[in-house]
Each structure stands twice: as C-alpha cells, then as structure tokens.
Amino acid sequence: MSIKVDNLVWKIGNKTILDSVSFEAKPGKMLGLLGPNGSGKTSLLRLLAGLKKPDGGQILLEQKDIRTISRRAIAQRVAFVEQHATTNANLGVIDVVKLGRFPHRSLFAGWTRADEEAVETALERTGMSTKRNDRWQSLSGGEKQRTHIARALAQAPSELILDEPTNHLDVQHQIGLLRLVAGLGITSIIALHDLNHAAMFCDELIVMKGGRIVATGAPDAVLTEDLLRNVFAVDARVEASQYHGRPHIHYLR
Numbered sequence: 040m041s042i043k044v045d046n047l048v049w050k051i052g053n054k055t056i057l058d059s060v061s062f063e064a065k066p067g068k069m070l071g072l073l074g075p076n077g078s079g080k081t082s083l084l085r086l087l088a089g090l091k092k093p094d095g096g097q098i099l100l101e102q103k104d105i106r107t108i109s110r111r112a113i114a115q116r117v118a119f120v121e122q123h124a125t126t127n128a129n130l131g132v133i134d135v136v137k138l139g140r141f142p143h144r145s146l147f148a149g150w151t152r153a154d155e156e157a158v159e160t161a162l163e164r165t166g167m168s169t170k171r172n173d174r175w176q177s178l179s180g181g182e183k184q185r186t187h188i189a190r191a192l193a194q195a196p197s198e199l200i201l202d203e204p205t206n207h208l209d210v211q212h213q214i215g216l217l218r219l220v221a222g223l224g225i226t227s228i229i230a231l232h233d234l235n236h237a238a239m240f241c242d243e244l245i246v247m248k249g250g251r252i253v254a255t256g257a258p259d260a261v262l263t264e265d266l267l268r269n270v271f272a273v274d275a276r277v278e279a280s281q282y283h284g285r286p287h288i289h290y291l292r
C-alpha cells in the first residue's frame with residue numbers, strides 16, 4: 040500500500056464535495072482518476088497532496104495518517120502538479136525546476152551534485168533542456184505545463200499526483216508524458232479527461248460522479264458502454280484494441 044484513502048469526506052460550508060471516498064493506490068502503479076466536470080477529482084487530489092484537510096475519514100501514506108506527517112516530510116515524497124499551475128512570473132525554466140529540490144535541501148547545505156542531476160534528468164525527460172534559460176512568461180501553455188512536470192520529477196517523489204497534466208499538450212507530448220509517467224515505476228495518481236489515453240496507460244481506474252466513487256478496477260472492467268452512458272452521458276462502443284489490447288472507445292455521432 041502506498042496511498043490508502045478511507046471513507047473520506049470533504050465539505051465546503053454545507054455542501055458535501057467528497058462523500059465516502061475509499062480506495063488504494065498500489066505501489067509503483069499508475070492510477071487514473073476519471074469523472075465528468077465537477078465530479079470531485081481536483082478536490083480529491085488536493086486532499087491527497089495535503090493542501091486541504093478532510094472533514095471525515097483519513098488518508099494514509101505508507102500506513103501513517105497524513106495529518107500526523109509534517110509538510111516537509113510530505114513534500115519529500117509526494118509531488119503534485121496542479122491543473123492551473125502557475126509560478127512567479129520572473130523566473131527562468133531552470134529556476135522553476137530547481138524549486139523541486141527544495142524539500143530535500145537542508146538549511147546549510149549547498150547545491151549538491153544529486154540536486155544537479157535530478158534537475159538535469161527532469162529537464163531531459165520532459166523535453167525542456169533546450170528551453171532551460173527561457174523566461175517563464177515567454178513559454179507556451181504546453182511548455183509551462185512540461186516545466187511544472189519537470190519540477191515535480193526533480194522532486195524525486197515516491198508518489199506523483201497529476202491533475203489533468205495533458206490538457207495543454209499537443210498529441211505528441213500527451214502520449215510522451217503518459218508514457219513517461221507509466222515508465223517511472225513510482226505510484227502515480229493522474230486525473231484525465233481522455234478516456235482512451237487512460238485506458239491505454241493506466242493500470243487501474245477510479246471513476247467519480249457527484250463526489251462519490253462509482254467504479255474502480257482495471258480499464259477493461261471499468262470502461263463499459265453502460266458506464267459511459269450512465270456517468271459520462273455518451274453513446275459509445277468499446278472494443279479491445281488490436282494494437283495495444285486495452286479497451287478502445289469509439290464515440291458514436
């Protein structure tokens with residue numbers, strides 16, 4: 040068990056945003072978080088990253104309640120890329136990526152070789168090496184997103200949480216990013232809107248609707264025609280892809 044969520048409840052005022060949410064993210068596996076707009080994906084991810092406190096239930100990180108773990112200790116193992124991630128406007132790409140090393144550095148230690156290597160590898164893996172000296176403000180939406188992902192990778196996390204990380208990326212970089220995350224071998228939880236991409240790359244899926252989990256399991260068990268109709272309100276046909284064996288959804292016109 041890497042992250043375990045038990046009967047989680049989160050409210051804003053009187054409104055219940057997350058209700059009785061329970062699941063496990065297995066070590067080293069890629070868990071896809073799906074659901075229509077407003078179903079609670081971002082809220083759940085923010086709680087998992089320790090940015091919000093639950094009103095009920097608990098989140099366990101390696102069997103320890105997240106409320107008993109310090110912010111710094113959480114940041115040393117959990118990296119979170121938010122959906123509308125922004126950053127201080129005057130930084131260069133390399134400065135943003137270096138921020139990922141912050142949780143690992145002690146007050147008096149200088150910049151180490153390990154810090155340098157983590158930053159270089161992260162820039163390389165996200166295809167941002169050649170843009171290292173560019174200013175944040177000069178980047179395209181997709182390049183900003185890739186820079187934030189590089190920052191998260193530089194953090195060398197054991198759990199990586201990504202909120203719609205592909206939403207600004209061209210198709211090459213969407214596939215590249217999903218392939219990268221799938222190949223990292225760390226526990227990842229990733230909110231996605233593209234159900235075919237989720238089916239192709241994720242080991243397991245969670246589907247949310249109205250703040251509750253309505254389905255969990257392997258992509259072929261979860262992505263049924265009934266679920267697509269009932270949860271996403273689309274008519275579709277699902278077949279096993281002859282190219283990758285995972286489910287492939289054909290939406291009907």
Ligand SMILES: Nc1ncnc2c1ncn2[C@@H]1O[C@H](COP(=O)(O)OP(=O)(O)OP(=O)(O)O)[C@@H](O)[C@H]1O
Binds near residue numbers: 076
């Ligand atoms: N600060 C807030 N005040 C009131 N309601 C909120 C607030 N933040 C989120 N909500 C509500 O919580 C619900 C879940 O929102 P959330 O952003 O978690 O959904 P989501 O599944 O990530 O949606 P999307 O796919 O559109 O990004 C929505 O109904 C939203 O209106």
